[in-house]
Amino acid sequence: MTGYNRGEIVLVEFGFSEGHGSKKRPALIISSPPYHASRKELIVAAITSNVRRLLFGDTKLEQWKTAGLLFPSVVTGIIRTIKTDLITRRLGILARLDLQKVHQHLRSALGF
Secondary structure, three states, X not given: OOOOOOOEEEXXXXXXXXXXXXXXXXXXXXXXXXXXXXXXXXXXXXXXXOOOOOOOOOEEOOOOOOOOOOOOOEEEEEEXXXXXXXXXXXXXXXXXXXXXXXXHHHHHHHOO
């Protein structure tokens, strides 16, 4: 069991999709408790402060301050599976309504 929960925002070392390099950035844990019970990884969605560019699958957060973020932010459709040792620290928890919007947008992006 990982000790992390869906809806938590964590600071992680997030690898670039090109395969070279990484950047510390906030990420939203989107995996479920049953997933966490059997694995040592988490499924996360990257968070960016670039709120001017919204792409399909992205969700602009309404309550970003209460979630522990420093700037207006967007949960992106960029999803990764990460080992828990890539987490630097916990930042906060996403508000219920924002989390529901993220789930809805990710379901659409994944065709579920």
